[in-house]
Amino acid sequence: MVAHLLSLKWRLLLNGFRRSPGQIVGIAIGGLYALGVVAALIAVLVALRWADTETAHTAVVLGGAAAILAWAVVPLMASAADMTLDPSRFTTSAIPMRQLLTGLALAGFIGLPGLSTLLVALFTAATWWRSAPAVAGALVGAVLGVLSCVVLSKVVTTATASLAASRRFKDASSIVVFVPLVLMGPIVAGVVGGVSSSTDYLPGLARTVSWTPLGAPWALGGDLASGDAAGAGIKTLISLATLLALFACWNALLKRALVTPRYSGGSGKRGGKLGLFGLLPATPTGAVAARALTYWLRDPRYAAALTVVPLLPVIFLFESGQSGGYSMLMVLGPLTAFVLAWSIAADVSYDNTAFALHLATGVRGIDDRLGRALACLAFALPVVLIFAVGPFFLTGDWGWLPGILGLSLGVLFTGLGLSSIVSARYTSSVPLPGDSPFKKPPGNVAQTLAVQFGGMAVLLVLLLPELVLVIVQSVTGDPLWGWINLAMGALLGVVLFVAGVRIGGRWLDRRGPELFAQLSVHR
């Protein structure tokens, strides 16, 4: 039975490759990325072979503890836990509990995260290639540690499965997780700064952590290398006890989960609140705009993109604080304009087959395009204006204001116009409605990349006038070019916006059914 579960998981993984060539390209890119990270970590572990015992011990223990924590937290936060072998699917199969647990635990190793972690962990043996007991300790520790990783992540996902299945939790967690991700740069810089200022702190931390379940398995190699056999013995016991406790927890949780159906919340709410549908004009365009704006707030796939916006100035301010100059802040306006305008380039793909309603009601293409673009513009325009003007209060270099304002407006309007064309003609693979924004979307990754990068290249060409004017101004230093740019950005932008909405609308009228057929492939 264990073998069956393993082969099932293997088969599911392989069949994932067989869907389409684009899928293989996407998986290959993901695989290469993982391979790069794994290779780098292995290189570090091998290099640590020549470091002194204390440093090597500190690095391995803290790294391992971080890995265990990551296995517990990431699937929870991303609500993208690997559910290919969801235990609830085996409810009816009457598999003995012990075999189910063993099978699912081992199956956790099949797949990129499992294999990568195992591989890196085993290479701690290279770090402790100093004496036979140390190598043996490192290998035993690696196996215990990686098993703890896998089982802990199963415990966490099983425990929260019924909570995580509720829509509100999913929505909230998938947005919240964006904040640390976006702020990764400043956070890492802060940690690195703190670490370099207190080098004595880490070995002490590692010594403490090595007595906890998080660090114990990873400390075996180091303890044996420095001859602390008693310590290694106790830590082996700690690791084994941890693993047993985790298995017991998982066993209990799984038994309960298999007989308890998932909670899906929601109680009746009477109507009467039309929200934006009551505020915006009662025309097809107004209705589309109301729907799109409602989605920007309610759908985590859109809302996640929105949370990035207020974090952008934080990142830029941080970078400026590091480098000492505020001139980089001027990029904030145009960049925000690009991010927001381009965010509707896959709008119809986000609709998925719900787009059938637009097709069935026979809404004109131009109403559809204009509604979506205006919805985005409604909040993008004030945000971009603030972000374009704001930095000058810090830099004081007001001569650049008209030029930057022109470029920002140009990017925003041109981008919205181009997005209206792109999303009317091409589909991108995006997370399905209701899925986490992080979930690997189904479908052709190669086509998505082609559409996204091709579209951005076209956008760059359309923006050439504004960009040239920025360059001219920086060469001549004459603010007159900035004023010309302001007029150019606003005028050319609006012209291209109108053109984009009209062309996109016409394409939608002509090719609506074909677009819908493309959307129906993934649902």
Place this chain on the structure above:
Amino acid sequence: MSVQLPDSASTFRVPALALRGLAKRFGGKIAVDGISLDVPAGSFYGVVGPNGAGKTTTLSMATGLLRPDFGTAFIHGVDVWAKPLEAKKLMGILPDGVRLFDRLTGEQLVTYAGLLRGMDREIVAQRVGELLEALDLSGDAGTLVVDYSAGMTKKIALASALIHAPRLLVLDEPFESVDPISAANIRGILDNYVSSGGTVIVSSHVMDLVQRMCDHVAVVAAGRVLAAGTVDEVRDGATLEDRFVQLVGGGNRTKGLEWLRTF
């Protein structure tokens, strides 16, 4: 086959839906193989067929969701593929296996469908209230559709299809996962609609339901129409289910599986 051509005796009355040589191929598989069919105005028309018979494909092509390889469809004489916007005004459709904008509340979704069709806000508001009341959804009007049960989702989609008072309703599997009380409720609404002159087309593979509910029926299998006409004509004295099995073939495969009797 009772395919009537426009120049036959029935020209004085334009059919609510006329399919002419509709055909569609997906890759190497021919899903719909030249279907022609007349649905008389004012009829309650059932389309039955086994899984994969091409029911959904045919209805998608008839309603402007899927472009046919050959042939076309007329809604009250308006060519769906030549004048799509005009034809779509005349019909309300409930496609099967299609998502809804489910982050809207039920009330918002139906309002959205009405406003997309360019209707007045007051009329939409009034009709939404009445539709939700009739479909017994007013208690959940403010709940997001994503939190609805499967049956409620079907009902809210039906409300979206009814909001503009269409002359023709095309419903693909409207009773799937709908509980018996809601089903009776929907049938009541549809019966009223037909008796006041509307036309309803439903696809289903529940023969009993079609026999009780519909006055006309077409049996579709492997992308062709095997029989069409009034329910009494088609079933020819037998039950619709027996006649269906006889027409489509298969069935009666009771050989094998002897071990099922030797516990």
